[in-house]
Amino acid sequence: MSKGISRPTLKRLPLYMHYLKRIQGEGVEFASSSLLASEFGFDPTQVRKDLAATGEVGIARRGFEIVALIKAIEELLGWNNISDAFLVGVGNLGSALLGYDFSSNGIHILAAFDTDERKIGSRINDKKVFSLNNIKDLAERMKVKVGIITVPAQHAQSVADLMLDAGFEAIWNFAAVPLKVPEDILVENVRLSTSLAILTNRLKEKYKK
């Protein structure tokens, strides 16, 4: 059984795809790994390895056929097959995410959930907000397996527990707290404070000099 693609490669593939789609829109048909390497300032050997993971093979002196390469990356990322998702926590960030179209990134947010009576029953960015009490029932009926958590940190674990009870298999977690879940449940964290920690530490070091 294959170990799967490494995280660093998975992180670079969306960058390549975004760029490939852009130059494709400009009428370009072929792209070489050295073109991508110079565009992103990456090591050409690394780019070649990343692209090898897609199974596509370049043509000598022309490179990869862009249409085929985009398709291969989409398949590798699972972006050709959209999973329905529920979002819990309709605050600032949750509401913003409801306005995003993630369908080209493999996710479609079907509905949102909250515990705030004033929000329940409303529509935010055209997505209906339901009571969190109904999440299990709706997830089972609509066969939703992907959850997005945008609640404050102190409520994140209890929301994750509700999602696990409802049979969710993957969680995209925006709360600033690690979730305790069984090993076979996928969790991907987006932590704004972590990202800021790196920026502000480097800035402080810069000013010290």
Place this chain on the structure above:
Amino acid sequence: MSKGISRPTLKRLPLYMHYLKRIQGEGVEFASSSLLASEFGFDPTQVRKDLAATGEVGIARRGFEIVALIKAIEELLGWNNISDAFLVGVGNLGSALLGYDFSSNGIHILAAFDTDERKIGSRINDKKVFSLNNIKDLAERMKVKVGIITVPAQHAQSVADLMLDAGFEAIWNFAAVPLKVPEDILVENVRLSTSLAILTNRLKEKYKK
């Protein structure tokens, strides 16, 4: 000259701090590295090394004094010293970020900028929206050196160029495109599509089995 703290350590420190603040609120005064290690499922040796970076020294059998440890982490992250920031791009995500209080993470968003005439002059989450044409003038007058980019990918580089021209030294970039900036400019990227790439690839692999 020190090489500075590693990115992985910088990523873990905000987690520790968040947890330490929580248990401090529950009246706990001391915390050991093994307590933190078990809370997060990290290797205790790694946690000890992370905490050593703060310069704090634990007391045998009691661990670290939480008040002092929180203070040391804040200093290390530059979170005791708030930098003013400007945000460019008042769409869904930009508006959401304007509603966040990042002051405990070392950043204070002073104002926002956009090119959309309907937004210019308005207030969003209590932050005034100015014309992007005025960013250099205002940055110089208000001595702002930190920029947040929440515009669509195709406009991110031109916004970054404006920020560089206005003397910005650090950019928190939410656009799905790498920015080309001189080496001494700090850039920290938050890429939602990258985070989703990992989740959806793993989910696809899971279903294949």
